Amino acid sequence: MKDNPLIKTLFAGSQPPHLIDPLALFLLVLIPIGALPLSPSEEIHLFLARTSLLIYLGLRSIQGLIWTGRRNRSDGWVTSISWSSSLFLGIGWGFLSLSWSLSPFTSRSVFLDFFLYISVYGLMTQASLPGKTVKTLYQFLVMMALLVSLDGLSQKFYRYDAYLPYLTEHPEKFDPHTLEIMKNWITTFRRISAHFLLPSHLAGYLILIIPLNVALIQLTPTLWKRVSWLLVLGVNLLVLFFTESYGAWLSLLVVFAFVLLYPLVPRLRRLGRATLQEDSPGQTPGRLLKTIPGIILLSAGTFIVLTLIGYSRGTYLWDLNAPDHPGYLRFLNWKSAFLILRDYPWTGTGLGTFKIAYPPYMLPNSTEANFAHNSYLQIGSELGLPGLLMVCLAAITWFLKGLTTLSTLSDPEDRIIYRSLFAAGLGFCLHNFVDYDVYIPALGLTGFMLLGLGGSGNAEEGEPGRREEPSPLRPSPASPFFNIAWPACLLGLSLWLFILNGKLYLVNIHINQVKKEMEQGEFEKAYQIAQKALFYDPGNPSLQEISGVLLLQLKQPERAARAFQKAIELDPKVPRFHAYLGETYLLRGDLAGAYVETKKAVELFPLRTSYQKRLEEISSLLEKYAVKNRKP
Template sequence: MMSSQVSSWRGGSFVYRLIGLFHPWREGSYLLQWAEPIGVLLVALVLLLAPLVSTTLVGVLLIAGGAYWGLLTLSDRDIIAITPIHILVFFYWGAATISVAFSPVTEAAFQGWIRLTLYLVWFALCARVLRSPALRNWTITAFLLTSLLVSVYGIRQQIFGVDHLATWNDPDSVLAESTRVYSYLGNPNLLAGYLISAIALSLAAFWVWRTWIQKGLAVTAIIVNTSCLYFTGSRGGWVALVGLAVAFLVLMYYWYRQNLPPFWRTWLLPIVFIILGGLAFAAVTFVEPLRLRVMSIFAGRDDSSNNFRLTVWFSVIDMIRDYPWLGIGPGNNAFNQVYPLYQRPNFNALSAYSVFLETLVETGIIGFTAFIGILVSLAYEGWRKLSCLKALNHREGLWLIGAISAIVGMLTHGLVDTVWYRPAISTVWWLMVAIVASYYPQVEAAKKKESA
């Protein structure tokens, strides 16, 4: 019934008829015979340059990627893999669009809407070109190599010292003068948010890649990226690493459980968590800088960073009360124009310091519901595809584990910060979402082949 309804909609939809409009031209184009590899080059170029260059240049690259996705869509006669994730992303974009129309600062919100649209088209391009396992592998490799460059520079800052570009440490703390690295990203919390996905995919790479050289590169990436994350001193990043690790271990246990002896099927996960918990407790106990930073999480308003966030959150909640359904419109420009009307004295803020509060204040309850729908769909579709790949014994499922773990880590960090609204992080976030979505046609094709 549903299939026939969708087919009827396709037959009567003017927009859907545009798909494949340029297909005759594509058949005669030598360049578009390499359509997917060219798309991956554009994706890799964004991943390579996003941490290193200005926001303007990243925006130009995203526009180019969006134009290329449009060209692929109009010249492709194959049925486009529209997943539930795509549909909910579209609903989220629709909610953001409506919020612009009713925003108290329409011009600023429209600017934010343009940036959001570029990120969502970037997601569509990534989901489109990463359907190939080989191209997915090359894209992830490019990202991991870039993360190594970023982390090595961050570790160099730790060794040789670096000037603070902002007041990142509590001035009353004994760690007030400690170094917090930020590499090319200009902010230690931003760097931590960037490295979460790199660590998750590095862990997955160790299990996916086959040769010793490849595994050596994966281990190097794990060690270097994790070390750099520690040197950021970002408490949100450290908590995100815990969330990432828990998700990765649980999913890996699920993936390999049937290969384990009966004893280890029952006790492996508890033993691993006990060992890791013991190591973490020992580190917090005997490494003073780590202990002081971790304990500051529980200091409440006695810690200046905690006090700042709590104060901003209460102001943001006031904003949400006044704009509950549609919000103030997307983007930090809209936030910066409305927030001063609600802020407490001396508590200037560029964002809500929480992804969930930021989404709620920008797009209201309607947009926030769509955002939560995306997360639920990611969990459901990710689990379904992982189960199918496990049943089919496809090693590609391990990349899916890495992407899901990265999403868990970034959302954990997002509870207390909005760093992944910046281009370097937002492109990585939507890349992780696209990786999950890209498995949809691959799994369906593998299931048909298996049943044939």
């Protein structure tokens, strides 16, 4: 393989800055690795990962401005991230959704992560990598996954006795519903999650890495090294089994089935719009004879794995009448997301606001959920039909481009490399049909990195990770204004998100300190810390809620009521805020105010039985008060 020219320095003036050199590539790879929850405290990991990427984006934007000013032509990377791409149209629509979001505070933090995903994708599509660099990259990613898997095995066999007390001692890290589910998994099913929040998150991460692991086995010529990578694959598959995730195993089955069957389906290959040579009469039967045993083994192995998972979980995938069938519970979440989309078809409720819009749409027999367990439907409910259309168009475009590249590869090593990238990206897209990987930064950053590398192939030449440098004499297709305005806007957006990321991190640090002081009964000190956090982010409704709770503990219901009213002003659709305000009014003896606010909480969350019960109690108190004060 012939290497393409690489950028020598960040501000090189002799070449257009549109390619990613190996050093910059590994810096970018460290970002999703840094987001992995390798310890219980993940705030610092996410902060450093986000900060590093935002600094890099800012420098690349400055670089683009310098190049444009010197050469009067655009930065190749900057023009690739333009409004012509459905993904970047989607993130632009997400930014606009901040103006009509049910919770602008929630939307801006989710927008931060989504912007970084799209940026990583755009950067990786500009990667120009020799095969040796790709193999080193694969080794690095697989070994990091091995560390995560070993941590999961340690949890499975040694840490359960310590993990349950950890959940009990740190309830502030989880919402009550999730905490109850995790305790149930640990005491009953013993599902593992390593330091991810849920087992399905760990499973979603492993299905990204397993195709790369398989490629390393194929690319390694030495027997003992091949056996070593085979053992690593065995560990990763074992940990994937212990997550007991139906969705991950089914996604992996579809991926490997597609990889096996794709060469046998000429019609599917033509979807790639590539020029194909017809197979000779003896080639297709020969391929079929080689593929049939693989399909049989894959199907049998998957059936055995799903049976064992069903035995462990107590609910088999094919037992559709089971009341707690995971497919049925997900279907109810999907239906709720569809109902939200039906009521907000053009704008959605705002990026990241599904958990706020969900309570009134929660269906009987379903569980309380912060996510729809289908990223596509959730994005549709949050960004409306325009956002859903842009995401689907981007996924279909990526898939068809992948088919094109797969159809034109001739070099065996190139074929293995690109097939593994395509398989990892396809697994990521499929798993998002049954889960919400894009809303988990560690999964989203890794997934979009691999999607971008898979989309960096030159379809005409069929070489993955290769891109010819455009002629420096070729004029830019964009106007001079766009050449300057776009990197300038990108620089401004990166700066704003950099400040936002710092504020969110400082607020999270203060919130953790507040919760520690509350556990020790130091409510006055906790309140002072909460006020410091409000200095950094006065528009944070959660901080107003915490302040109100602390003021209730300090026997100051008047000030607590003002704090809850401020939280409602910032996020009027959160039923919890209204319930707290109702309790505050009750302490003040204002039965009418308590009834109004509790009734509002019931309207926002009809299926929350605790709200219903409290409303009945307040109604009873009102009736007694009316009888007592009735004039004879």
